[in-house]
Amino acid sequence: MTTQTRRERERAQREQLIVTAARELAEAEGWEAVTTRRLAAEIEYSQPVLYSHFKGKGAIMTAVAVQGFEELAVELRVARAAARGTRDALAAVAAAYTDFAQKRPALYDAMFTHAVDLTFATPDGPAYLREGFGELLQAVQPLAGDDDPGILTETFWASLHGLAMLERSGRLPVEAHDHRLDLLIGRFAPAET
Amino acid sequence: MTTQTRRERERAQREQLIVTAARELAEAEGWEAVTTRRLAAEIEYSQPVLYSHFKGKGAIMTAVAVQGFEELAVELRVARAAARGTRDALAAVAAAYTDFAQKRPALYDAMFTHAVDLTFATPDGPAYLREGFGELLQAVQPLAGDDDPGILTETFWASLHGLAMLERSGRLPVEAHDHRLDLLIGRFAPAET
DNA sequence: CAGATCTCCTAGCAGCGCTAGGATCTAGGC
DNA sequence: GCCTAGATCCTAGCGCTGCTAGGAGATCTG
Numbered sequence: 001m002t003t004q005t006r007r008e009r010e011r012a013q014r015e016q017l018i019v020t021a022a023r024e025l026a027e028a029e030g031w032e033a034v035t036t037r038r039l040a041a042e043i044e045y046s047q048p049v050l051y052s053h054f055k056g057k058g059a060i061m062t063a064v065a066v067q068g069f070e071e072l073a074v075e076l077r078v079a080r081a082a083a084r085g086t087r088d089a090l091a092a093v094a095a096a097y098t099d100f101a102q103k104r105p106a107l108y109d110a111m112f113t114h115a116v117d118l119t120f121a122t123p124d125g126p127a128y129l130r131e132g133f134g135e136l137l138q139a140v141q142p143l144a145g146d147d148d149p150g151i152l153t154e155t156f157w158a159s160l161h162g163l164a165m166l167e168r169s170g171r172l173p174v175e176a177h178d179h180r181l182d183l184l185i186g187r188f189a190p191a192e193t
Numbered sequence: 194m195t196t197q198t199r200r201e202r203e204r205a206q207r208e209q210l211i212v213t214a215a216r217e218l219a220e221a222e223g224w225e226a227v228t229t230r231r232l233a234a235e236i237e238y239s240q241p242v243l244y245s246h247f248k249g250k251g252a253i254m255t256a257v258a259v260q261g262f263e264e265l266a267v268e269l270r271v272a273r274a275a276a277r278g279t280r281d282a283l284a285a286v287a288a289a290y291t292d293f294a295q296k297r298p299a300l301y302d303a304m305f306t307h308a309v310d311l312t313f314a315t316p317d318g319p320a321y322l323r324e325g326f327g328e329l330l331q332a333v334q335p336l337a338g339d340d341d342p343g344i345l346t347e348t349f350w351a352s353l354h355g356l357a358m359l360e361r362s363g364r365l366p367v368e369a370h371d372h373r374l375d376l377l378i379g380r381f382a383p384a385e386t
Numbered sequence: 387c388a389g390a391t392c393t394c395c396t397a398g399c400a401g402c403g404c405t406a407g408g409a410t411c412t413a414g415g416c
Numbered sequence: 417g418c419c420t421a422g423a424t425c426c427t428a429g430c431g432c433t434g435c436t437a438g439g440a441g442a443t444c445t446g
Contacts, residue, residue: 036433037434056435
């Protein structure tokens with residue numbers, strides 16, 4: 001029995017090793033550099049070992065994305081907790097979100113442009129998916145007025161996502177990022193609240 | 194001389210044929226189905242012919258994207274021209290933009306997620322790139338108040354882009370799209386202007 | 387110690403973007 | 417009208433991709 005638990009433990013460790021290697025490789029050289037051969041070399045095993053842990057390359061990216069969702073939720077929570085007023089909270093959460101996207105572009109890509117097999121926007125979805133959205137929701141809710149807080153949060157989220165994507169791809173110059181964020185916050189939290 | 198002009202004309206036609214085939218194939222089956230072999234078969238030539246017209250597959254996608262920018266600019270212009278008030282104009286332009294993204298997802302992808310070798314946000318950029326942004330700018334400008342109209346337009350554009358992307362990938366349910374757009378318009382054009 | 391099981395690697399498949407080299411067809415000079 | 421020069425286009429192939437079949441080897445069980 002002990003030998004089996006040891007094997008399971010070792011298997012779990014190796015699985016984590018794969019995810020970590022994939023993430024680091026992606027963040028260092030982009031997802032296009034993450035090939036199954038390269039990844040196998042990195043963990044010092046042969047290619048087929050990857051497929052004994054994951055269904056395919058996409059599943060590995062999904063596993064990385066899940067890590068990202070957990071970390072993003074934490075960062076949003078920290079940012080919101082440190083804020084004082086209502087407008088401050090929204091600004092803090094927004095800044096934390098776009099910072100995350102800018103500083104971990106590969107991770108953000110795995111979460112929001114690849115890995116579509118994750119279910120979003122469902123009340124019974126995985127916790128790590130709901131937590132991050134919940135932080136946004138709590139920041140937006142006080143500013144909703146008569147509007148549906150959920151839909152408004154989705155809209156705000158989309159704005160942040162759009163900013164992150166367009167700035168990341170060079171379609172919008174990053175220099176004006178703070179300025180754009182400021183204007184966005186101004187539209188969602190107009191008064192000095 | 195006539196034979197040479199005939200050749201040039203035929204060459205230009207074939208180049209257009211390639212772009213059209215790539216676009217139709219992408220819109221029918223997605224960009225992952227657009228391979229150089231498949232494309233060559235579609236235009237009934239061999240693979241290397243593609244490379245006598247374009248530097249590579251990326252250049253073909255860029256050519257498709259350029260077509261997209263021209264068409265998007267037209268649709269935004271039409272939408273804005275048909276609108277009456279200030280708020281109406283913003284709503285019309287926003288709806289036209291997201292409609293474009295939803296109805297031509299492959300084209301939109303070529304424009305805004307692939308084909309990064311196009312220069313954005315430069316005053317001396319190609320006309321087709323500036324026109325679409327110009328339409329947005331003219332719709333946003335009257336609502337800028339003390340804020341920088343250019344930056345505000347960029348922010349609004351990012352919001353539309355984010356909505357389009359998240360709804361397209363299934364991360365936000367499409368059903369509430371109109372609702373989200375309504376809330377977004379409400380934040381950028383608050384009063385009944 | 388023998389046999390069953392489980393782990394892992396070598397080798398290979400089909401497809402990808404892209405390119406070198408030669409065949410074929412056309413155009414112009416005598 | 418032929419014959420050479422040049423443009424046009426295709427066949428074949430390179431190195432890469434994600435993924436998988438099959439067997440070798442180590443490990444655990446009786």
